[in-house]
Amino acid sequence: MTGAARLIAAARSQPVDATPVWFMRQAGGSLPRYLALREHHSVEAIARTPELAAEVSILPVDAYGVDGAVMFADIMLPLVPMGVGLELTPGGPIVAEPIRSAADVDRLRRLEPDADLPFMLEAIRLVRREVKERAAVIGIVGGPFTLACYLIEGGPSRDQLRAKAFMYREPAAWDRLMDVLSASLAAHAEAQIVAGAQLIQVFDSWAGSLGPRDYVERVAGHSARILVAAAAVPTIHFVARSAGILEHVADAGGDVIGIDAGQSLDDAWGRVGLARAIQGNMDPARLLAGWPAIEEGARAVLDAVAGRPGHIFNLGHAAPRETDPAMLRDLVSLVHDSTLRAVP
Amino acid sequence: MNERFLRACRREPVDATPVWFMRQAGRSLPEYRAIRQRASLMEIVADPGLCAQVTLQPVRRLGVDAAILFADITTPLPGIGADLEIVDGVGPVIDRPVRTAANVAALRAFDADAAVGPLLEAIALVRREADVPLIGFAGAPFTLASYLVEGRGSRDALGIRRLLRDDPAVAADLLDRLVDMTVAYIRAQVMAGAQAIQLFDSWVGVLSPFDYEREVLGHMLRLFAEIADLDVPIIHFGTGAAGLLPLLATAGGTVMGIDWRIGLEAAWRQVPDRAVQGNLDPSVLLGPWESVQDQAAWVLREAAGRPGHIFNLGHGVLPGTNPEHLRRLVDLVHEETSRSPAA
Numbered sequence: 001m002t003g004a005a006r007l008i009a010a011a012r013s014q015p016v017d018a019t020p021v022w023f024m025r026q027a028g029g030s031l032p033r034y035l036a037l038r039e040h041h042s043v044e045a046i047a048r049t050p051e052l053a054a055e056v057s058i059l060p061v062d063a064y065g066v067d068g069a070v071m072f073a074d075i076m077l078p079l080v081p082m083g084v085g086l087e088l089t090p091g092g093p094i095v096a097e098p099i100r101s102a103a104d105v106d107r108l109r110r111l112e113p114d115a116d117l118p119f120m121l122e123a124i125r126l127v128r129r130e131v132k133e134r135a136a137v138i139g140i141v142g143g144p145f146t147l148a149c150y151l152i153e154g155g156p157s158r159d160q161l162r163a164k165a166f167m168y169r170e171p172a173a174w175d176r177l178m179d180v181l182s183a184s185l186a187a188h189a190e191a192q193i194v195a196g197a198q199l200i201q202v203f204d205s206w207a208g209s210l211g212p213r214d215y216v217e218r219v220a221g222h223s224a225r226i227l228v229a230a231a232a233v234p235t236i237h238f239v240a241r242s243a244g245i246l247e248h249v250a251d252a253g254g255d256v257i258g259i260d261a262g263q264s265l266d267d268a269w270g271r272v273g274l275a276r277a278i279q280g281n282m283d284p285a286r287l288l289a290g291w292p293a294i295e296e297g298a299r300a301v302l303d304a305v306a307g308r309p310g311h312i313f314n315l316g317h318a319a320p321r322e323t324d325p326a327m328l329r330d331l332v333s334l335v336h337d338s339t340l341r342a343v344p
Numbered sequence: 345m346n347e348r349f350l351r352a353c354r355r356e357p358v359d360a361t362p363v364w365f366m367r368q369a370g371r372s373l374p375e376y377r378a379i380r381q382r383a384s385l386m387e388i389v390a391d392p393g394l395c396a397q398v399t400l401q402p403v404r405r406l407g408v409d410a411a412i413l414f415a416d417i418t419t420p421l422p423g424i425g426a427d428l429e430i431v432d433g434v435g436p437v438i439d440r441p442v443r444t445a446a447n448v449a450a451l452r453a454f455d456a457d458a459a460v461g462p463l464l465e466a467i468a469l470v471r472r473e474a475d476v477p478l479i480g481f482a483g484a485p486f487t488l489a490s491y492l493v494e495g496r497g498s499r500d501a502l503g504i505r506r507l508l509r510d511d512p513a514v515a516a517d518l519l520d521r522l523v524d525m526t527v528a529y530i531r532a533q534v535m536a537g538a539q540a541i542q543l544f545d546s547w548v549g550v551l552s553p554f555d556y557e558r559e560v561l562g563h564m565l566r567l568f569a570e571i572a573d574l575d576v577p578i579i580h581f582g583t584g585a586a587g588l589l590p591l592l593a594t595a596g597g598t599v600m601g602i603d604w605r606i607g608l609e610a611a612w613r614q615v616p617d618r619a620v621q622g623n624l625d626p627s628v629l630l631g632p633w634e635s636v637q638d639q640a641a642w643v644l645r646e647a648a649g650r651p652g653h654i655f656n657l658g659h660g661v662l663p664g665t666n667p668e669h670l671r672r673l674v675d676l677v678h679e680e681t682s683r684s685p686a687a
Contacts, residue, residue, distance in 0.1 A: 158499070161627050161662065168631025211604040211625050211658070213642055241549075243587030244606025261552040263587030283552045285502060289509045300554050316552075 001343065002133035003067035004198060011199060011234035011256050013277045013310035019302070019339035021332050022068030022138070024203075024238075025318035026060040031325050033059055044088045047073050050119050054126035061135045064329045065336070068199070068312075069127055069135040071192075073120055075142030075203055076150060078188050081116035082180075083109050084151065091156065098154035099166070102173035111184030113191035121195040128196035139197030141189050141230075143204020143239070144181040144222040145215075151177070160209045167218060174218065182222035186229035193232050201236040202226055202254070208241030215245045220252040227253035236279055240317055246271050261316030265304040277310035284315040287323040287331075294327055298334055307341075346476045349410040353540060353577035353599050355619050355652035361644070361681035362409035363674050364479070366542075366581075367660030368402035369414045372667050375401050385430050389415050392465035399470050399478070405667065407674045410477050410540070411470055413533070415463055417483035417544055418491055420529045423459025424451045424521065426492055434496060441495035443507065445514045454525040456532030467536040479579070480538030482530050484545035485522035485567065486560045492518065501547045508559050519563045527570045534574050541571075542579040542601070545592070549584025556591050568596030579621055583659060589614050604658030608646035619652035626657040629665045629673075636669055637676060644680055 001009070007020040028034050028043075034056055037046060046052045056072040076093040080086050085096030099105060113121065128137050150156075152163040167174045189200045207219055227235050237254025239245070243263040250257050250272045257276060259268045261283035269278045286297040298313075305311045313335045319328070348362035370376055376398055379388065388394045398414045418428055418436040427439045442448055456464065470478050483491075486504070493503035508515040530541050551560065571578065580597025582588060586606040593600055593615040600618045602611045604625035612620050628639045640655075647653040655677045661670065 159627070161630065164625070164627040165630035168628060168635040171635075208605060211623075212607040212610070213639070214625070241584060241605065244603075244610070262549060262584070264553045267587075283555070285500065285505055285550075288502075289506065293509055297554075 003061075003065075004131075004133045004136040007067040007136040007312065008198060008234060010310060010312050011236065011277050013255075013275065015309050015343050017341060017343050018336045019305070019311055019313050020067035021313035021335045022066040022070060022135075023060070023064075023315055023319045023328060024070070025321075026064065026066060026328070027057045027070060027072035029319055029321050029323055029325070031059050031063055042088070043074070044077075047077060047088075048119050050122035050126055053119070053123035054130065057123065057127045058130055060328070061131050063325055065332045067135050068138045069131050070138040070201070071120070071124060071127065071140055071197070073123075073140060075140060075147065077120070078111050078113075078117060078141075078184060079147065079151070081109075082111050082184060083107055093150060093155060095151060095154045099151045099177070102170055102176075105173045105177045105180075108177070108180050110180055111187055113188045117188065117191070121191055124192055124195040124197055128198075136198040137196055138199045138201055138236075139189065139192030139195075140201050140203055141185045141192075141226060143202055143207055144178050144185060144226070145207040145210070145219045146203070146205045147181050147185075148174075148177050149206050160206055164209070164214075167214070171218075178219070178222040182225045186226045189226055189230040190232075193230060197233065199234045199236060200230040201238055201258070202230075204237075204239045207239045207249070208243075208245065208260075210245065212245045212248055216248050216251075220248055223252045234277075236312075238279070243268075250276065256310075256312060258314065259316065265301055266306070269308075274308065274310075277312065279312040279314045281314070281316040284317050284319055287315070287327055288320055291327065291330065294331055295334060298331060299338070302335070302338060307339075346409055349477050349654065350539060350577065352652055352654050353579070353619050357651050357683075359683065360678045361647070361653055361655050363655040363677045364408040364410040364412065365402070365406075365657050365661050365670060366412070368406065368408055368412065368670070369398050370661070371663050372661050372665040372670065373401050373405060374667070375405070385416060389419055390462050392462045392469055395463060395466035396469035396473070399466065400473060402670075403474060403476055406671045408476065410479050411474050412479040412542065413463070413467060413470070413481045413538065415481055417481075417487065417546065419463065420454065420460055420482070420525060421488065421492070423454045423456070423529075424525050426451065436491060436496065438492060438495045441503075442492040442518060443503075445511070445517075448514055448518045448521065451518075451521055454528045456528055460529070460532070464532055464536040467533060467538055471537040477539040478537065479540045479542050480530065480533035481542050481544070482526050482533070484543050484548065484582075485519050485526060485563050486551075487545050487547045488522050488526070489515070489518050490547045492522075498547075499550075501550045505550070505555075508555075515559075519560075523563050523567045523570075526567055530571050531574065534576055538576065540577045540579065542581060543597070545580075545582040545585070548582040548588065548592075551588070553588055553591055556588050561591060561595055564595035577619075579654075581621070586611070593618060599652075599654060601656070602658065608643055608653075609648070612647075612650070619654065620647075621654040621656045623656070623658040624673075626659050626662050626665070629657075629669050630662060633669060633672065636673060640673055640676055641680065644677070649681070649683070
């Protein structure tokens with residue numbers, strides 16, 4: 001099977017010849033060509049230049065042999081045309097004027113992806129043309145909760161307290177905010193599919209800071225709207241630190257549920273239901289601990305999978321930027337080689 | 345003496361669900377902030393009278409069913425030779441981080457009277473004055489080790505995790521010494537009068553179940569074995585540990601403390617033979633009273649009146665929390681759960 005066929009089949013819980021693998025934040029990191037590009041271009045400049053974004057997205061396909069080419073893009077960029085002043089810094093995105101009131105919410109404009117983000121869509125076309133069947137093109141959209149948190153907090157935050165306080169204090173404005181975000185992100189996912197994305201990952205990094213009731217009542221429906229809009233291709237729904245709300249994340253949708261390293265994969269899969277595919281979940285900290293630790297972590301994940309169809313190997317969260325590229329290449333080989341099987 | 349809390353720890357019927365709050369003593373109370381004008385956190389802990397006063401403040405103002413000893417998780421560490429200061433806005437900062445075999449070997453055995461004498465005196469003072477039980481307090485070895493290796497609090501605890509892998513013998517020696525220290529610290533608190541102990545593993549949620557089982561569980565089992573003869577309930581609390589809950593229960597604990605990132609009912613199903621403490625999202629208290637009411641009622645519905653629920657937040661009281669919300673919340677929990685004790 002080709003890499004693209006392998007990843008798409010696994011996402012649909014169909015049999016594959018070897019377990020597909022890709023890594024969150026594989027595009028970028030410590031690849032020499034990326035570091036060289038970064039000497040002359042900011043992250044934002046790369047993301048906004050189709051040729052550069054495409055090149056960086058393809059690098060890990062060539063360097064590691066991954067089965068998915070995830071787009072090099074920042075989940076915050078769609079907010080700029082919605083009227084948000086934004087600066088991408090090494091410490092994370094900084095919002096010029098964070099949302100503080102209901103009136104601030106009403107100033108946001110709904111995204112029109114074709115007019116607003118042509119560079120992202122063009123980058124997808126370029127990647128698709130270039131990687132052909134070697135890897136499937138994965139488009140990404142941020143989860144609506146995570147983007148709302150950035151907008152209210154003004155940048156990365158530890159516990160999303162300001163955002164949650166806003167949610168409790170201004171429930172109607174919160175719903176309007178989630179509404180404009182999910183409508184925009186749904187449109188963005190659809191436009192990426194039209195441009196050639198073969199899977200969509202919804203990346204809700206921070207929704208794990210909510211308890212189950214708040215997640216269900218204030219977030220899940222908005223995430224579901226995006227996942228439904230993207231249903232023309234397999235969708236991956238990833239929430240970090242989701243061990244306490246996993247069933248609800250799964251209920252919100254996704255052909256594949258992405259899990260972090262804080263829960264055991266077999267237990268998580270049982271809760272999600274074995275009919276659904278699962279993605280994960282090697283602890284990314286192992287990537288900095290040398291090959292024996294990586295091999296042990298990878299084998300523990302594969303043991304938990306026990307050969308069931310519908311597993312996509314990934315990390316439990318983004319790869320650390322300083323990861324040695326050779327380790328990622330060897331990890332891809334290990335996963336492929338140790339899961340080889342005949343396709344019925 | 346109000347026995348609700350201790351009865352609930354033993355899963356016995358109670359007249360109303362007991363309630364206390366992690367970090368109930370401290371920054372949210374104006375009378376605490378008044379004391380902090382003239383004394384640092386370390387000075388308060390070193391002064392039995394002040395420490396007892398701060399410990400009792402929330403009992404008087406809020407009407408909670410238990411007092412918890414006012415101390416920091418790192419308070420006993422200077423007693424093994426790891427000197428530290430508490431920096432505003434940062435938290436505890438260790439003078440000389442512990443990273444090598446020589447650093448670990450230089451740590452000394454813990455002598456509770458010498459290390460935390462004033463704190464033990466404060467326990468006796470609180471016992472004399474309080475009409476609710478006093479909960480003692482200790483950090484779990486993994487969390488303490490992460491402070492020692494990193495030199496300060498760290499979100500991903502990479503320092504101790506790297507040490508566990510690169511130099512497992514040194515890491516194990518460090519954890520062993522911290523188990524010894526924690527056992528001695530807990531025993532001293534109970535001898536001084538603490539009627540329960542909360543064991544806090546603040547950073548353990550960074551570990552995968554695989555790593556917890558291999559690197560930490562053995563140390564925790566020894567810790568619990570060495571305090572098993574103490575006739576007090578132990579509350580075992582880990583933050584962000586929804587995926588580790590059955591393993592934490594295997595380690596031990598009369599009561600499992602849970603944070604808000606998991607439903608109380610779902611959590612209890614995983615540890616059916618324990619009492620459960622929790623788990624209102626502390627950020628709810630930054631919002632209006634109506635949402636506090638609504639969310640607290642939901643926690644109580646999840647507990648469904650089963651014996652063995654202790655109402656608490658899913659983590660410590662946040663800065664900026666309105667103490668009036670806390671006081672009304674105590675009343676609400678009591679009123680909503682009032683029942684005949686002979687049920």
